[in-house]
Amino acid sequence: MNHRTDTSVTVIGLGLMGQALAGAFLKAGHPTTVWNRTASKADHLVAAGARLAPTVGDALKASSLTIICLTDYQAVYELLGAGEAELDGTMLVNLTSGTSAQARQAARWAAQRGARYLDGAIMAVPPAIGTAEAVILHSGPQADFEEHKPALDALGTVTYLGADHGLASLYDVAGLVMMWSILNAWLQGTALLRTAGVDAATYAPFARQVAAVVAGWLPGYAEQIDSGSFPAEVSALETDARAMEHLIEESEAVGVNAELPRLIKAMADRAIAAGHGGEQYPVLIGEFGRPHAG
Template sequence: MTRKHVTVLGLGLMGQALAGALLRDGYTTTVWNRTAAKADDLVARGARPAGSVAEAVAASPLVIICLTDYAAVHELLDPLDGELDGRVLVNLTSGTSQGARETAEWARQRGAAYLDGAILATPEAVGADAVILYSGPRTAFDRHEPALRALGSGVTHLGTDHGLSSLYDVAMLSLMWNILNGFLHGAALLGAAGVQATAFTPIANKGIETVNGWLAAYARQIDEGAYPAFDATLDTHLAAMEHLIHESEHLGVNAELPRFVKTLADRAAAAGHGGEGYAAMVELFRKPAA
């Protein structure tokens, strides 16, 4: 058994993509799934099927796990206990930072090194330009970095805090949903005037590019804790938000999203940030809701 031996537990669409990428890169890949038939295509391509979770774990020094949640991970691995000693477990199952840290401690007690990971890509991108984030001991990452890089060109080790990959993952989900909801609301507004969403898309993309250009400056303001209004104050943004609410209601488009955004901005202004730039809104997000 060498570093060219890898085990993949869980063969959903993402798990199959992970195993396939390892096979293409020349790794001896052992696979296991509760429904064994999901391994058939991979076995036809050279993967080694394991008859049990214990057999799969014993086959490789590196065990990559991709299941539905952390509870499923523990359901599979808790019974093994001593059989995990000396293994590097890489958990690419979506979860929370708390779950990642707790699982890392659980693995440590069983003699296993643990890396938590987050895949910011679709299965089709695995083995190509997939962005995959890892957090946990650098020594474990370095030991198996070639295998991990076989899964995507955007592989990054974030640090030793096991919870970082999950935190980045949910932060990206927040970004994704906010961008998509803004686009969908904008499409609804223009649709009320008979404008096709496909006609809106090129202009929307330009707007996203413009906002993207602001992020670096916003990030510096957040890190420094000072929010000078380079373009417009939060009070000015509030006036524009009122226009968006009025336009939505006038056109019969749902105004809940812009109303919610304005409610948050009103709170920030009431806290004394009205004369600062929009990045001051981060102070509101840093605190739990009242």
């Protein structure tokens, strides 16, 4: 039996991402049923071989696996909570964006209605769906993930994170903060260098090299965080704080925004005031790990 194509799949929600998901299942050979509030969005998928379900209830019954990709979790409840939607015995994979708390609540809601449930997050743009570049995160019962992984593999690089339904959402936002932080640091440096006539394209290879070197520090720094011990093997936080002050002074002197370095310096100053000046940079996890009361 060909496990890649024998699973019937339903896709509920045909925005740009939902259309890409359904298209990837069709391309992989899965019998694919689709449903969308505006039925015309399914036209090109139907032309490619999909079946348009007349109702949400019919869409759920049509397949052994249902993928949900809607605007938000409230839309999921409104649609699947309707009288025609029979969830008992269904396998739901919710790729709607939301918070970890919403994911855990949705898992409880689905279980109360007899459904099995995986929550997920898509780390990709719609055109990448169906390629290895599309990373799709899943969290929930491992047995449910393993059973349906052969079908889910049609979407890209599918990854299982753990039994906690909230993990996919948390990894999603943790990935976003990495992305924005790298870009923000590069923009800060670019703004500084442009004051001396250096363009972004000239600086970018240097910035990329620095980012790669720093990325190499993460596993060792993670060991410090997990053990709660931060010996200053490379540099003490108080030394880093002096360099931060230099960055702030340079930014202000050349007329560049200094808000970002000032924010990080304020966090470092609080950690130093708490007695951590002689420890290494990851000791700042204490500041990141609690809400700022000031």
